[in-house]
Amino acid sequence: MAVRCTDLLKLEIFCHLKLLGGKDGLDRIVRCPYVTLTKTIAQWVHGGELMFVSVKDLSCNAAQLLQLFNEGYQKNLSGVVLLVETVKNLFLDDLITAADCFCLPLFQMPYELPLVEITEEISSFIIQDKLRLQFTNELMIDIFSAQKNDQQSLISKAMLYHYDISGAHRIVIISINNLQSIFQENNFLLVKKSLIYMESLQGIVDAICKKRNWNVPGFINGNMLVLLLPATARAEIEKMLMEIYGCIEENLDNPRIFISIGKEYSSLSQMRRSHLEAKRANSFTTGENKHIIFYEDLGFYKVLYEINNQQIMTNFSDEVLLSLKRYDKENHTVLMHTLMIYLYENCNLVKTAKKLYIHRNSLIYRIKKIEEITKESLDNENVCEKYRQALWVEKFLISVNHNSINE
Template sequence: MLKTEGLEKIRLVAGKGGLDKIINWVHVIEVPEVVDWVEGGELLLITGVTIQDNKEALLKLVRDINGKRLSGLVINVGPYIKKTPDEVIELANSLNFPVFELPFEVKLIGITHIICREIFSSKIQQESMNSFMNELIFGEDVINDVAIDRAVKYGYDIEKNYYAIIVEIDDFNEYLQRNNIGKEEKIIEAKQHILKIIDTVMKNCNEKYMYMTVSDSFYLMIEVDKNANYTDFISEIARRISEDISKNINNLTVSIGIGEKACTLSEFRSAALEAKNAVEISKRLYGKNSMGDCRKLGVYKLFLGIENVDIMLKIYNEKLGKLKSNEKSSSNELLNSLEIYIDENRNIGNAAERLFIHRNTMKYRINKIEEILECDLKDDKTMFNIMLCLKIGRFLGLN
């Protein structure tokens, strides 16, 4: 708002920490019982005609509208409220609730028109980009010059490469229920808050991006220079997004998938779908609040393409079924030991250290596993099959 043409005379006086709040609408309301007329997310404008110089009333107003989760307060300073009292500034700063001043000669009706126009324009632009990105990633149309020209209007640069990231809200319905969020506009507001956090991370990283929202997921195509390796940097951006969302929104986490690099607009689809696969696999393997990179998922990508889960289950049971049956009452101790043993390249000493057990105990467990499975864990072919089955078990949630 502060950077919008026509609003240059609005001056922030308190609550700088709340400048990331989303403005859903604007209201000019002078009655003391403001909370009865608002729903949250609005920017409130007042002249103070009913408050006058009543400092306590202004303090109560700030407390009330902050409690109702309004976006901020604009005081039309002049004959009724000559300036924002220090006590109000102190309160707003403690609440991270933005309070602004506007000279009295500036008419509020003009301010509301400008802000509402920007809100409508932003929504139209977002819906338009959403529609275009949906066609691009999920549609069947061939990419042609017309599509490229449209993409350029949304910020696409043919001289750049793009990395796909999907940010998926974990258990969003549960979050909405816990916070008594039922109205559609409040659900949209919650998603807008997440999108604002993502945008802040991208700006802090000086990265341009295109995006769309699909259900509880945000698809991002992040612009990078050609002929440069951005693998670690993209992972760092994903990590920051996850951490900042958890830090700024209580009891909400996201899982993130990183896709392949798209060198052309026609590769956006495959890059985004790789990111979608990555987030699905990472949630299967590690649960919510996880991050998966399609370049590091290896054989798990093959599992996702197998529609008949019974085939995988049969392979698993043939190789590890006996061990699983043997451990119904022992908390998968042998299975866990087997995984650690493989992770440590079949080094009994290192595996024992990771499990905090004696070397002889580890050796006993390996012998017990070989006895149950009737196999030799020193045989490479046997180990390949067992490793494959362990991955199947983790993918299916059996281990």
């Protein structure tokens, strides 16, 4: 997936480098090596570079080097590699302290080591990773279009990159719903920055999955990261997803994260179904104010998704609620909202009044008005159940229509 500093440590040539500080940032994504020839870098880097600095050739003193390192942190570099002569290590203490504080990896490299060999090795490793990413995207597309007789060939194909996709799996979608507001940029820059942002998210997810010895294929689709997760106990999945959620919140700027999970299936030909379920669950995460939601927990909404004719649902909702909607619109009242909270609180007057911040007598007046308009009594359990169902249907239709607009 995305190359991180910790992945580079496995390269044979990296045995010549020494990690001085910032070990807590080793999961930072590395987009490319960058050799700086200037004492300032703000206008030359864009984030994700592993910066090489020759202290001798730049003639940096301790203060200049610290300023350069601070710029690297502000520009979100993946790390800094110092080419330092061994006899001149005494001024690195402040830099190491800053590296630990910023969680920005700081490496030391022997000055006499050919720099081109290191940068070529890193570039080659990143290119191989991009090829792996392209392969994974194609694999996931093949899985979503798979037929039953394609399963064995897909399993064999996946093994080329050590993905074990045999056995039962499910689809998980991790979405960031506020990328536009995070960057506040024009469309071109938004697409560019969003991709880097989503790659960082993918790196976080990869690191957490690998701690569980899971090599999980996935691909980025706009503001969504789609993963093929192996079957395991629900408690284990929830624990891992909570860790992912917390880690994203901690490491990325102001994200609105929603994680939705499709049902588990034994055949790859059913992953398209699991993907659809995860997308459906995702459409309800915001409305339910839940950040992690399983499709199997949607309850009554699962039934609604199986009704092909939405007009039937619209007719039912209008038949039950239209008179109240019209009254609210014409009289600038909130009877629909009052009814919703009243039913949500199981027709408890005290709890409903408290939730609406109104006096109990005002609530009683509103309920009588609702009964007058609808010509039905809310003391009748069957009537209350009918209105609950109509509100569920309306919420479902709003969610589905909102989703189709965004798509």
